[in-house]
Amino acid sequence: MLLHYTYLSTPIGHLLLAGQAEQLAYVGLPAADKTMQPPPEWQRQSTILKAAQQQLTEYFAGRRQSFDLLLSPMGTEFQCQVWQQLQQIPYGSVCSYGDIAEAIGRPKACRAVGAANGQNPIPIIIPCHRVIGANGQLTGFSGGLSVKAHLLTLEGVKVDNQSQQALF
Numbered sequence: 001m002l003l004h005y006t007y008l009s010t011p012i013g014h015l016l017l018a019g020q021a022e023q024l025a026y027v028g029l030p031a032a033d034k035t036m037q038p039p040p041e042w043q044r045q046s047t048i049l050k051a052a053q054q055q056l057t058e059y060f061a062g063r064r065q066s067f068d069l070l071l072s073p074m075g076t077e078f079q080c081q082v083w084q085q086l087q088q089i090p091y092g093s094v095c096s097y098g099d100i101a102e103a104i105g106r107p108k109a110c111r112a113v114g115a116a117n118g119q120n121p122i123p124i125i126i127p128c129h130r131v132i133g134a135n136g137q138l139t140g141f142s143g144g145l146s147v148k149a150h151l152l153t154l155e156g157v158k159v160d161n162q163s164q165q166a167l168f
Helices: 050-060 076-086 097-103 110-118 143-155
Strands: 002-009 011-021 023-028 156-159 165-167
Touching: 002 050, 011 050, 076 097, 076 110, 097 110, 143 156
Parallel strands: none
Antiparallel strands: 002 011, 011 023, 156 165
């Protein structure tokens, strides 16, 4: 599928946004302070995804707590089920992989939920950063744990940056 892309400057670095027309299919997070590069078949078009750019800008400014965007994440049926459930986690809240597994009716699928969470193509919008370990530890995030901590802190979740743990 041909995707068009653009970049958005944010406090965590340049995000790579990709989609078709106004349907957002991908948000790439910067890795190790380097701007993410799109696949060669994608075409740059700075005039796309204006709603996504605006809403993400508002989110990082602390003026938006939920997103109202057309999303088209590409994944398996199970992944899409997990990603749909992630969107039910309220702003400023966290839950565990086990909580997500329970919510989708697959209580023994914690690891599979973790894998689906890690494959989320639209982080921040589909808030995989709000999922933490059952012990409160911040666990894997495609942008790194410091970015995950930043996003949670932005949302009002208390995080001990030393121990990488959410504080309740």
